[in-house]
Amino acid sequence: MIYFDKVTKTYLDNLKALDEVTLSIEPKEMVTIVGHSGAGKSTLIKMLLAEDEPTTGSVYFESVDIHSLKRSLLTQYRRRIGIIFQDFRLLPHKTAYENVAFAMEAAGRSDEEIESDVPYALELVDLREKIWNFPSELSGGERQRVAIARAIVNQPDVLVADEPTGNLDPMNTYDVVQILKKIHDLGTTVILTTHNKGVVDSIDKRVVTMEKGKIIKDVKHGKLTL
Amino acid sequence: MMTSMKRILRAGFLAFWRNSVVSVASVFVMTVTLSVIGSIIFTQVTLQTTLAQISDKVDVNVYFVTTAREEDILAVKTALEGLPEVAATEYVTKDKVYQDFRTRHENDSLTLQALDELEENPLGAILNVRAKETSQYASIAQFLETSDLLKKNETPIIDKVNYQQNRAAIDKLAAIIASSEKIGLFVTAILVVMSILITFNTIRLAIFTSKDEITVMRLVGASSAFSRGPFIVQGIMAGLSSAVIALAIFYPLTYWLAPFTTDFFSGLNLFSYYVDNFPQFFLMIMGSGIALGSISSVLAVRKYLKV
Incomplete structure (x- = not known):
């Protein structure tokens, strides 16, 4: 489904954020990418979202090189990916409702679909009571749950979570991990980056370990042994 | 398409309302810009009116000899009116000239007595000639000096043309008018460009604070148009609000200035001018506001849409 083919990303100072990374992710798989800060996890996610271009190599989604897509097709592609960021x-x-609805509006969904699906998505992340609150009126955990609702409301093929628990306390971290596992169980491919050992251990799925822009370990069912 | 438009309009309106601090700052700067543009229009009108009034006071008088026949004078008048430089001519008969002279000297009994002792009217007819531009009097004067119409049987029918004696004053005035127009246009262009740049930078700064927002919009699958739209709506709303405020400010301002301009600029009532030309002002200020807001937003957002 997703294939990184010898992807290298070099920045202006000749620093290699990714160094010939080759990685294949199958449909409905849950992959946790781990590594210290600067290991290349976020750069890998940026490549997958086509937020940044690789210096060499290609990223394929369903056999299509996503960096060769025209702007309109890139927009279509991104609608098939749900994204969750560390900083929400x-x-x-926009209110919690409007943030989630925005992803549906951007995808051209009808008003009727939005009115039925947005409350449902917010209910899934247990935020039904706060749908009219603005982000500034929500806690960190609640904001991340809104972000998860936004990411899943269009029923994406892939959910990408870049350090989703990085700014959360243990209780909220647990909640977020449970939600991600639930989404995966429902058949969505989930790619998660983290450096939180507890998160990796509790997911207990495929773990890809990165260091200095390279993949140094790839295990099917893993615990974190950095 | 209609649904997208509706969503963009709603998102832009809500963002304008909710992001009130940035909106107020944009509206304030744009109000200043539109006020400057409006003030420039008033200044141009005042300048043009003043220059037109000064130009109207300049003319060339052709003094005919007393023996000149009326049909010859009228032939000269017709010939002058055929010149592209001539705006208007006025024929003053020798009787009228005589009457005007007497009226002008009604308190000068010595002059009137001398006039009465003459058996004939010693004053010839006059042709007042006004050019379209002050700078065109020279070519009219040249025509008068060389035209065959001005001689009958080799006897000149013109006594004198007062262009040469007024030439220095007319040339100086023409130069002042031309310079004033050029300087006015230059200052106007500078002020308009400065105002537009200030507005553009304010909106660019406002949108800079939203650059992460634009990136997120793109990453969750919003098209360029859908991401850009709400910012353009916000720009247009800032432009509309500023235009309404600027137009509202001009009402009391011109009312207050009217007595001064009427006295100082020979009857130019700025308030009446504003009220009489309000539709044009409305379109110009509103149009400028909308254009400034939308174009600045499009240019400012473009940079962040490259994600």
Whole structure:
């Protein structure tokens, strides 16, 4: 489904954020990418979202090189990917409901679909009571749950979570991990980056370990042994 | 398409309302810009009116000899009116000239007595000639000096043309008018460009604070148009609000200035001018506001849409 083919990303200072990374992810798989800060996890996610271009190599989604897509097709592609960020990245002047609805509006969904699916998505992340709150009126855990609702509301093929628990306390971390596992159980491919050992251990799925821009370990069912 | 438009409009309106601090700052700067543009229009009108009034006071008088026949004078008048430089001519008969002279000297009994002792009217007819532009009097004067119409049987029918004696004053005035127009246009262009740049930078700064927001919009699958749309709506709303405020400010301002401009600029009532030309002002200020807001937003957002 997703294939990184010898992807290298070199920045202006000749620092290699990714060094000939080759990685294959199958449909409905849950992959946890681990590594210290600067290992290349976030750069890998940026490549997958086509937020940044590889210096060499290609990233394929269903055999299509995503970096060769035209702008309109890239937009279509991104609608098939749900994204969750460490810093939530909610739209600050929109309520929880409007943030989730935005992803559906952007995908061209009808008003009827939005009115039925947004409350449902927010209910899935246990935020039904706060749908009219603005991000500034929510706690970190609640914001991340809104971000998860936004990411899943279009029923994406792949859910990408870049350090989703990085800014959360243990209780909220546990909640978020349980939600991600639930989403995976429902048949969505989930790619998660983290450096939290507890998160990796509790997921107990495929673990890809990165260091200095390279993949140094790839185990099917793993515990974190950095 | 309609649904997208509706969503973009709603998102832009809500963002304008909710992001009130940035919106107020944009509206304030744009109000200043539109006020400057409006003030420039008033200044141009004042300048043009003043220059037109000064130009109207300049003319060339052709003094005919007393023996010149009326049909010859009228032939000269017709010939002058055929010149592209001539705006208007006025024929003053020798009787009228005589009457005007008497009226002008009604308190000068000595002059009137001398006039009465003459058996004939010693004053010839006059042709007042006004050019379209002050700078065109020279070519009219040249025509008068060389035209065959001005001689009958080799006897000149013109006594004198007062262009040469007024030439220095007319040339100086023409130069002042031309310079004033050029300087006015230059200052206007500078002020308009400065105002537009200030507005553009304010909106760019406002959108810079939302650059992460634009990135997120793109990453969750929003098209460029869908991401850009709400910011353009916000820009247009800032432009509309600023235009309404600027137009509202001009009402009391011109009312207050009217007595001064009427006295100082020979009857130019700025308030009446504003009220009489309000539709044009409305379109110009509103149009400028909308154009400034939308174009600045499009240019400012473009940079962040490359994700």
